[in-house]
Amino acid sequence: MKFILKVILIASLSYLAELFFPWWSVVFCAFLVGGILPTKGFNDFLAGFLGVGLLWLIFALLIDLDSDSLLAQRIAPVLQMSNALVVTSVTGLLGALAGGFGALSGSQLRRIFMEDPPKPGYFG
Amino acid sequence: MKVFKFLLSFIITIALTVALSIRIGSIPPLGNFLDPFHGFWQNALNEDDSILQTVTLEGLQAPVTIKYDSLMIPHIFAEHEEDLYMVQGYVTAANRLWQMEFVTHVAAGRVSEIVGERALSFDRLQRRKGLGTGAEEALKAWEQDSVTRRVINAYARGVNAYIQTLDYASLPVEYKLLDYTPEPWTPLKSVLLLKYLSNDLTYGDVDLENTNTLQLLGQERFDFLFPTYLPDYDPVIPKGTPWNFKPIAIDSPQVGFINQALLPGESPLRSNPDNGSNNWAVAGSKTRSGKPILANDPHLGLNLPSIWYLVQLHGPGVNVFGATVPGAPNVIIGFNDSIAWGMTNARRDVTDWYKIDFANSENTEYRFDKINLKTQKRVEEIRVRDEEVFYDTVVYTHHGPVVYDEHFPADTVNNNHRGFALKWVAHETSMEGLTFYKLNRAKNYKDYQQALKHYVCPAQNFAFASAHGDIAMWVQGKFPVKWNGQGKFMLDGSRADHEWQAYIPFDQNVHVVNPGRGYVSSANQVPVDSAYPYYVYDDTYEHYRNRRINNRLSQMRNITPKDMMSLQNDNYNLKASEILPLMLDSLDLAQFNESQQKAYERLRKWNYQNNAGQLSPVFFNLWWEKFMALLWDEFDQGEVRLRRPDSEVTVHVMRQFPNDPFIDNQKTTAVESLTDLIRESFAQAIHESDDWEESHEEELNWGNFKATHVDHLLKLNSFSRANIQTGGGSGIVNATKSDHGPSWRMIVEMGSPVKAWGVYPGGQSGNPGSPFYDNMIERWSEGQYFDMWLLQSESDKPEKMMSTQRLFPSN
Numbered sequence: 001m002k003f004i005l006k007v008i009l010i011a012s013l014s015y016l017a018e019l020f021f022p023w024w025s026v027v028f029c030a031f032l033v034g035g036i037l038p039t040k041g042f043n044d045f046l047a048g049f050l051g052v053g054l055l056w057l058i059f060a061l062l063i064d065l066d067s068d069s070l071l072a073q074r075i076a077p078v079l080q081m082s083n084a085l086v087v088t089s090v091t092g093l094l095g096a097l098a099g100g101f102g103a104l105s106g107s108q109l110r111r112i113f114m115e116d117p118p119k120p121g122y123f124g
Numbered sequence: 125m126k127v128f129k130f131l132l133s134f135i136i137t138i139a140l141t142v143a144l145s146i147r148i149g150s151i152p153p154l155g156n157f158l159d160p161f162h163g164f165w166q167n168a169l170n171e172d173d174s175i176l177q178t179v180t181l182e183g184l185q186a187p188v189t190i191k192y193d194s195l196m197i198p199h200i201f202a203e204h205e206e207d208l209y210m211v212q213g214y215v216t217a218a219n220r221l222w223q224m225e226f227v228t229h230v231a232a233g234r235v236s237e238i239v240g241e242r243a244l245s246f247d248r249l250q251r252r253k254g255l256g257t258g259a260e261e262a263l264k265a266w267e268q269d270s271v272t273r274r275v276i277n278a279y280a281r282g283v284n285a286y287i288q289t290l291d292y293a294s295l296p297v298e299y300k301l302l303d304y305t306p307e308p309w310t311p312l313k314s315v316l317l318l319k320y321l322s323n324d325l326t327y328g329d330v331d332l333e334n335t336n337t338l339q340l341l342g343q344e345r346f347d348f349l350f351p352t353y354l355p356d357y358d359p360v361i362p363k364g365t366p367w368n369f370k371p372i373a374i375d376s377p378q379v380g381f382i383n384q385a386l387l388p389g390e391s392p393l394r395s396n397p398d399n400g401s402n403n404w405a406v407a408g409s410k411t412r413s414g415k416p417i418l419a420n421d422p423h424l425g426l427n428l429p430s431i432w433y434l435v436q437l438h439g440p441g442v443n444v445f446g447a448t449v450p451g452a453p454n455v456i457i458g459f460n461d462s463i464a465w466g467m468t469n470a471r472r473d474v475t476d477w478y479k480i481d482f483a484n485s486e487n488t489e490y491r492f493d494k495i496n497l498k499t500q501k502r503v504e505e506i507r508v509r510d511e512e513v514f515y516d517t518v519v520y521t522h523h524g525p526v527v528y529d530e531h532f533p534a535d536t537v538n539n540n541h542r543g544f545a546l547k548w549v550a551h552e553t554s555m556e557g558l559t560f561y562k563l564n565r566a567k568n569y570k571d572y573q574q575a576l577k578h579y580v581c582p583a584q585n586f587a588f589a590s591a592h593g594d595i596a597m598w599v600q601g602k603f604p605v606k607w608n609g610q611g612k613f614m615l616d617g618s619r620a621d622h623e624w625q626a627y628i629p630f631d632q633n634v635h636v637v638n639p640g641r642g643y644v645s646s647a648n649q650v651p652v653d654s655a656y657p658y659y660v661y662d663d664t665y666e667h668y669r670n671r672r673i674n675n676r677l678s679q680m681r682n683i684t685p686k687d688m689m690s691l692q693n694d695n696y697n698l699k700a701s702e703i704l705p706l707m708l709d710s711l712d713l714a715q716f717n718e719s720q721q722k723a724y725e726r727l728r729k730w731n732y733q734n735n736a737g738q739l740s741p742v743f744f745n746l747w748w749e750k751f752m753a754l755l756w757d758e759f760d761q762g763e764v765r766l767r768r769p770d771s772e773v774t775v776h777v778m779r780q781f782p783n784d785p786f787i788d789n790q791k792t793t794a795v796e797s798l799t800d801l802i803r804e805s806f807a808q809a810i811h812e813s814d815d816w817e818e819s820h821e822e823e824l825n826w827g828n829f830k831a832t833h834v835d836h837l838l839k840l841n842s843f844s845r846a847n848i849q850t851g852g853g854s855g856i857v858n859a860t861k862s863d864h865g866p867s868w869r870m871i872v873e874m875g876s877p878v879k880a881w882g883v884y885p886g887g888q889s890g891n892p893g894s895p896f897y898d899n900m901i902e903r904w905s906e907g908q909y910f911d912m913w914l915l916q917s918e919s920d921k922p923e924k925m926m927s928t929q930r931l932f933p934s935n
Contacts, residue, residue: 022292023159024141031137059160067168071297071893075164077842078301079151091158091165094144098155101137108130 003047006037010051010099026052026095027102034106038114048103053096060091147303157300162293164300167893176929181285183210184933189918190215191925195910196888196896199436199445199925201918206278208439209453211931213282216433216450217309220890221286222296223429224451225306226837228313231320232256233506238302240509248532251504252518254525255323258551259315265553266315272557276311279453283309297893298838314557317451322550324424325469325582330663331477333767335613337759340766349769349786352661353654354776358671360470360585360599360646361636363653369632371657376607377621400666401468402692402857403587404645404673405595407638412682415875416589419688420457420466421866423859426834428844428898430886432457432868436914437564444564445880445914447868450890454560457870459880459914462567463590464872468646470583470599471662474550476610476624478523478617480543487519487529490543493620497522523547523617545617547624549602554580569594569637576600577630585646591874597644599634599651602627606659628658643677645670647857667772668698668855685881688871693907694857695734700744703775704730707747710802720810734858735851736827742816745829745853746809754801758786771855826851830862834885834901836892843892848885850905858907869909877916881909 010033017025030048039047064072064084072084081087144155157163176192188211191199198215202208217224229235233250235243250256266272287306299305338346403420411417424431432447437455446458457466483489489496499519506514519526528544555578562575572588576598579586583601588594604611604624615622634652636644647670651660676691708727716724723743730740752774759768769777777784782798796804816824827849836843852858852865859865868884885904889896903910913924 018159018161023155023162024145027137027141056158056160060158060165063160063165063168067170067893070170070895071164071168074840074842074892075297078840087158091160091163094154094158098137098140098144101133101140105130105134105137108126108133112126112130 002037003039003043006033006039006047007051007054009033009037010048010103011055014052014055014099024098026055027098030099030102031106031109034103035110036106038107038110044107045100045104048106049096049100051103052099053092056095057088057092060088064088152301152303156292162291164297164893166293167297167300167891169891169894171895173894176927179214179929179931180934181210181214181282181931182934183281183285184931186933188931190929190931191915191918192927192929193913193924194926195434195900196926197434197436197912199913199915200438202439205439205441206274208437208442209275209278210282210285212435212437212448212453213279213309214286214931215282215435216448217283217286219888220429220433220450221283221306222298223837223890224283224317225309225313226298227320228316228451231259231316231323233504236506236508236514238304238509241511244506244508244514245533247506248504248514248516249527250323251506251516252525252527252532253323253327253546254518254520254548254551255316255319257502257525258548259312259319261551261553262319263312263315265555266311266557269555269558271561272555273311275453275561276314276557279314280309280311283451296891302838314452317449318556319550321449322582326474326550327548329473329475329477330767331611331614333765334663336764337767338613349773349777350767351773352650352665354667354772356671357650357665357667358674359649359653360597360651360670361634361653362639362641364655365636365639365652367632367656369657371632372605372626372628374605374607374625375621377619400648400669400859402645402647402669402673402859403466403468403585404643404677405464405466405587405589405597406643406677406680406683406688407595408593410642410677410681410683411873412684413873413875415591415873416593416595417683417685417688417874418459418464418466418587418589418595418872419692419870420468420587421692421859421869422457422467422469423865424867426832426863426865426867426885428834428836428886428892429890430867430884432884432886434882434884434888434912438915438917442565443914443916445912447870447882447884452557454557454564456560457868458564459870459872459874459878460564460566461591461876461878461914463563463572463588464874464878464880465563465566465572465589466587466870467584468587469648470585470601470646470651471648471665472583472601472603472651473606473611473661473663474548474581474583474601474603476547476615478521478545478547478615478622480521480523480526480545480617482543487526487543490521491618492522493618499526521545521617523623524551543617544614549581549583549604552580552602554578554602556580568592569596572596573598585648585651587644587646589872589874591876591878594638595644596637597635597646599646601633603633603658604628606661608659609661610659612661632658641678645673645677647673663767664770666855667770669857669859672696672698672857685871685873685879689869689881689907689909691857692866692869692871693852695851695853697732697734697741697744697853697856699771699775699855700730700741701732703778704732704744706778707751707802707806710799711806712803715803719814720807723810723813733851734826734853734856736825736830736849738826738851739824741826741853742813742824742829743809746812747806750805750808750812751801754805755787826853830860832860832862832865832905834898835863845898845901848901848905866904869904870912871909878914880912880914882912883909 010030013029014026069084072087076087145153186203188202233247236247401422405418408414433450436445444455444460446455481491483496502518504516523545524547526545559575559579566572579600580602586598588596605626648666649670650665734741756768759766832848832850833846850860852860870882872880883904885901887896887899
C-alpha cells in the first residue's frame, strides 16, 4: 500500500514540478519522495521507476494518440528508431530510469541517517 | 557502507541526468528532447490546435484581428500600418521562425554556428562573395527611407515579440533537435533574405568555362556553339517592338578577355539553370469574362518548410493577398482589388569576374591602369560549433571581393589560382523593399511602373494585369551597360576599359504595355530581339517553355481561369516533338533486340506528353542524356573546365549541320556519323532502362523515374516527402523536376470581385508536427488549386473561415 502511495506521490509531484521546471525536476521529486517515504530493497528503485516512467509513458501516449503519431513517426528515424511506438517506449524508459535512480539515491541518503523501516508485522 | 551505497547511486543519478541533458554528437539532449512536457512531444499538433488564442502584444497601437481560413492562411486586419507589419512579422514567426532564421544564417555564412565544421567551407564562400557586406550597405539605404524603415522595424518587432514568448517547450522542433535557440530578429536579416534570393537566382556563371572554351575553339566556332539567338527564338518582348531612345554610349576595348593560357581550377558554380519560372497575362479581349487574367508559377528548389507563406494584409490604404517570403514584410507575388503581378527570373549576366594582378605577395596592392591600387582587408570571424573560431581574411578591390585566392577554396602555391574578384549587382545598395510596399498598394499601370523603379536585384520579369484592362511586362533590374561580349569571359582587373562604365536608365529597360497580340509572357528566355540597342547576354536562356506558352496563348480564345490552370500544368515536351522523329528515323530497325523494338514502337506512338504514368518520357530522357554525352565528349577535359553546348543548340546542329566535325567521338579511332551516335546512345539508354526496375524495385514510368521529392531544409528524410507522382520536367511548362519546380502556382482574374486560385507544394505551418505542414502537396501534384480569398472586411465570407485570433495592445 505504502509502495503504491509512493509511486503516486512521485508521479503527482513530478507532474506539478514539470509545469514550472525543466525535465530534470522529476529526478529531484523522486529523490525527495524516496528520502521521505521508506520502502524496502528493490522497491526503493521501482517506486521512482514506475512513478516517473508511467507519468512520461502515459503523457507521451496521449499526445501521440491525439496527434495521430504525425510527429513521433517523423522523429523516430532521426533518432534511429523504427517507429512512433519505440519513441514512446524509450520516452517512458528514460523517465523511468531517471526517476528510479533519483528515488534510489533519496532512499540511500535516508538510510545513512535513519534505521530501515521495521519488518512488516512487527507491530502487528 | 551506507555512505558508499548512497554515493554510488547518487553519482549514477547525477551522471545519468547530465548525460540526458547534453548533446552527444548529432543526438540531441534526450532528457530535454523526449520529456513529454517540454520536449518534441509538445510540437505534435492536431487540427484543433490551430484554434488560436488571444494574444497581448507590447507595442501594438490598436487591436488587430486575424481570420484564418481552412488552409491556415492568416487574413490580417489592422487599423494602423505599423500594427499591420508587426502582426505580419508575429504571425510569420509563429509559423516559420526556424526556417526564417536558418535561411538568414545561410545567406550570412553562419551555418557552422549550428552544424559545426562541415559547413565551414560553405560559410567561407558565402562571406567571400560579399553577401553580408552587400546586405549591410543595402540596409543603410533602407534605413534612410522613412517608409521602408518603419515597415522593416515594425516587422522585426513582431518577430521579436513572438521570440520573447518562447520557452523550451514552445520552440520549433528543429531548434530542439539541433539544440540551439533563436537570436533576436533584426531588419538586417530581412535584407539578408533578399540577398539570399539574389544569390539563388543570379550568382554563378560560366565566365571561366567560356574563356577556356574560346581559347580552344576560336571565336567563330565558339559563337556557332554558344549563340545568344537561335533562329526560332521567341523573346519576352515581342520581336519588332521599337525602341525610341538614345542609348548610353560606352568605349569598347580591343581585346575583351584575358588572352592567356587556359585557366585551370575552381570556378563559381553555375547558378541552378532550373531556377526559372513562367508568368503571363492575357488581355480582356482574349478571355471569356472580358477581364484580364494573370498567371505565375516561380520555379525554385522544392523545400519544406515551403519558401512561400501566404497572407492577406488589410490596413490603411492597402488590401493585398499573396505569397510572402518568410522573414520579409509585404506580399512579394500577389494581387489586390485593382492589380495583380507575378515574377519570373530575368536572366542577364550581372555577375562578372576580374582576374586581379597583385603587386606583392601580401596582396596589399594590385595593378590597375598603370598604377597600383591599395586593397582593403576584412577579417571574417566564423564561429564554428564545438570548435575554435575560424578567421578568414577577405581582400576587397574596387571591383569587389576577391572570392578565390591562394587560401580559398584550398591553400595553394599555384599562382594561377590567385585573385579572382567578383563584380556583382547584388553588392549595390538597393531599395527592393519599397518596390513591394508600393506594388501592394498599386491601383493601376502607373503605380506599378513607379514601384518597379526601386528594384535592383535579382532582376525579374514583372508581369502585370489590372482591373482597368491593362496588361504589361517590365524586365526590371539594375543592368550594366556592356560592350559586346563584356563579362562573357574572364575580365582583366588591371584594365580600366574592362570595367562597367554605366547602368541602363530605368525607362530604357525592356518593357511592353498592351501589345497587339493580346498577351504578355515570360519564361526566362532571352528578353528582347537584337534590335534593342544594348548588349544582352546570359549563359542559359530558356528555349522551350516560352515557345510552348506563346504557341498556346496565341491560339487560345475565350480563355477561362481553368484554361490557365491547364496551361500551367501542360506536360507537352516540345523538345522531343522537334527532335525525336529525326532520331527515330536514324535507327536501324533490323538490328533491334526485343526491348529495343518495344521501346521504338512506344516512342513512335508517343503523344509527347510527359505524364507521370508514361514510359516514353523515360526512354527519351535517357536517350537524350546518353546522346549528349557521346556527342560532346570533347568538352569533358577534367582539370580544365569547358562549357558544353546546351540541348537547344544540339538540336539546331543536328537538324542544320549533321556533318559538323564535333560529331566524331574522340575516344574511338573510327569516325562516327550522327547516325552512329544516335544508334549507340539508343542502345545504351534501352540497356539502362532494362535494368531499372530490378535495381529500383518499382515500376518504371516517368513519375517513378523522375521521383519528385520535397526535402526538408535539413535533408532529414522523415521530414521530407519523397516520390511524389507528377508529370512535367525540364523545358516543359509544368517544370516539375526531381527537386525543383513550381514553388507557387497562382491564377488571378481581374473581375469585380477579383478571383484567385493558388497552390504550393507545402503548407502554411513550418512545424513537421502539424497537419498544415505539407497538406497542399497532394493537390499540387495533381495540378489542382485552392480558392484564394481576398476578404473585404473582417466579417466577409465567414463560411470560409476556420478561426479568429485577436491581438491586443498591452496595458
